[in-house]
Amino acid sequence: MALNPSIFTFLYVYIVFRFQEIIDNLGPSQCPLVYSENYNVRFGGLEKLHPFDAAKWRNIFEYLKEMLNINENNIVAPQEITTEDLLMVHSKSYLNSLKWGWNVAAIAEIPLLALMPNFLIQSCYLRPMRCQTGGTIVAGMLALEKGWAVNIGGGFHHCSRDRGGGFCPYADITLLVEYLLKNKPTQVHRVMVVDLDAHQGNGYARDFLRDERIFIMDVYNKGIYPQDEEAKGGISCKVELDFFTEDSEYLDKVERNLEQSLRRFHPDIIIYNAGTDILEGDTLGKLSITREGIIRRDEIVFMKARERRVPIVLLTSGGYLKRTARIIADSIGNLFELGLISRDK
Numbered sequence: 001m002a003l004n005p006s007i008f009t010f011l012y013v014y015i016v017f018r019f020q021e022i023i024d025n026l027g028p029s030q031c032p033l034v035y036s037e038n039y040n041v042r043f044g045g046l047e048k049l050h051p052f053d054a055a056k057w058r059n060i061f062e063y064l065k066e067m068l069n070i071n072e073n074n075i076v077a078p079q080e081i082t083t084e085d086l087l088m089v090h091s092k093s094y095l096n097s098l099k100w101g102w103n104v105a106a107i108a109e110i111p112l113l114a115l116m117p118n119f120l121i122q123s124c125y126l127r128p129m130r131c132q133t134g135g136t137i138v139a140g141m142l143a144l145e146k147g148w149a150v151n152i153g154g155g156f157h158h159c160s161r162d163r164g165g166g167f168c169p170y171a172d173i174t175l176l177v178e179y180l181l182k183n184k185p186t187q188v189h190r191v192m193v194v195d196l197d198a199h200q201g202n203g204y205a206r207d208f209l210r211d212e213r214i215f216i217m218d219v220y221n222k223g224i225y226p227q228d229e230e231a232k233g234g235i236s237c238k239v240e241l242d243f244f245t246e247d248s249e250y251l252d253k254v255e256r257n258l259e260q261s262l263r264r265f266h267p268d269i270i271i272y273n274a275g276t277d278i279l280e281g282d283t284l285g286k287l288s289i290t291r292e293g294i295i296r297r298d299e300i301v302f303m304k305a306r307e308r309r310v311p312i313v314l315l316t317s318g319g320y321l322k323r324t325a326r327i328i329a330d331s332i333g334n335l336f337e338l339g340l341i342s343r344d345k
Contacts, residue, residue: 018079019134019179023141026076031343032142032149033075033332035061038131039153042124056325057132057153060316063329064152068336076142080127081134081170089161089175089207098126098169107164129156129169136172136315137179143269143313144180144187148302148341150332155273155317157201158226166199166225173204173271173315177214180269189213192267192310194301195220196254197275197317198285202226205234215265219254221245221286237261243286247293250278255300262304270305270312274298276319276328284320291327298331302340 041054053059065071086095097103104121105113113121132153142149157173158166173193180188195201195218206228208214215236222240232238239257241250276294277285289297298314305312316328335341 018085019137019141020183022076022078022138023145027073029074030076031070031074032139032146033064033070033152034078034135034139034142034149035075035152036077036131036135038080039128039135041128053320053322053324056319057316059325060152060328063326064332067329067333076138078131078135078138080131081137081175082130085134085137086130086170086175089171089178091162094162094164098164104169107159107169108167126169132156133170133172133175136176136313139313139315140176140180140269140271141184143311144184146311147306147309148312148314150314150341151316152328153316155197155275155315156203157195157197157273157317158199158203160203160206163203165203167318168203171203171207173201173273174207176271176313177204177208181213188268190215190265190267191269191271192217192261192265193271193273194258194261195273195275196278196297196301197273198277198282198287199224199275199318200226200228200231201273202228202231205231207234209234215261215267217257217261219250219257224284224286236265241287244288246288247290247296250287250289251293251296251300254297258301258304262308267310270301270310272301272305272312272314273317274301274314274328275317276324277317279319279321279324279327282320282324285318291323291330294327295331295334299334299338299340302335306340 039057099118102114135151136154139149139151154172156168159168159171177191192215198221200220201218217237218235219239237257239253278287278289280288
């Protein structure tokens with residue numbers, strides 16, 4: 001059922017007010033790192049059966065606390081996104097489908113979820129995903145204010161307006177793009193998504209097919225999930241990699257194609273989907289990028305954005321090995337050390 005226009009307007013004003021309030025109330029000691037303990041998935045140990053490290057987000061923050069000498073008072077804790085917020089992009093029928101265990105089990109790729117009562121699925125899995133989605137919206141707004149932001153979560157690039165998949169139940173990238181275009185019309189006319197997760201980002205690409213306001217650069221392993229041919233039509237700069245591509249080839253392709261993309265398209269903000277499933281040994285990504293390669297990749301993307309003074313928001317997206325969390329933290333620390341990001345700019 002389509003939303004009544006007056007209801008849509010009400011929901012839009014509501015989401016604008018709620019998230020702007022977080023930005024307006026930032027304290028002087030807070031930097032644009034976005035995280036909440038509520039990001040983390042807990043199933044009483046059941047999450048250990050899944051290839052995804054369910055404690056990844058907490059571990060990243062714990063490393064950053066030590067590395068950057070910060071604590072919970074120095075970051076931004078987002079609110080859980082609400083059903084009203086999600087209706088900005090998702091239909092009621094899709095959100096209702098998440099009340100069925102078998103459907104969530106298919107999206108999360110955890111078959112045992114089909115046997116669990118919905119209230120546990122909501123509290124243990126979907127609520128953390130909603131918190132991370134709220135973090136993506138806040139991080140996008142912070143990037144416009146501060147020049148950069150990192151959501152230590154989010155990046156659900158396989159979810160579109162009407163379909164989830166690949167561990168992604170909510171379309172946080174689509175929601176952020178729509179929010180910025182509607183809520184920040186004087187600042188944001190054109191959005192670039194730079195997707196460097198090992199997997200093709202098919203969700204938001206489907207949502208923005210033939211939308212000239214959105215430029216998508218996607219670098220991914222062509223031999224793995226999702227191999228979505230229709231979504232490929234939404235990619236403005238497509239770089240398909242072979243299995244076990246290594247640092248030298250990978251970094252060269254990322255840098256050359258990003259430079260060319262930024263010459264073709266002049267964005268008002270970059271959404272950087274910085275998946276670390278490109279790491280050597282990741283059985284889902286099946287690429288062979290080293291720790292040093294990941295750190296250099298992130299450095300290249302931020303350098304290109306900052307030298308053009310284009311706001312950039314990083315989403316951590318995929319990454320399935322236990323050592324991934326440390327690498328992400330080291331990469332963020334490297335960006336601070338190089339002065340590509342700092343607490344005051």
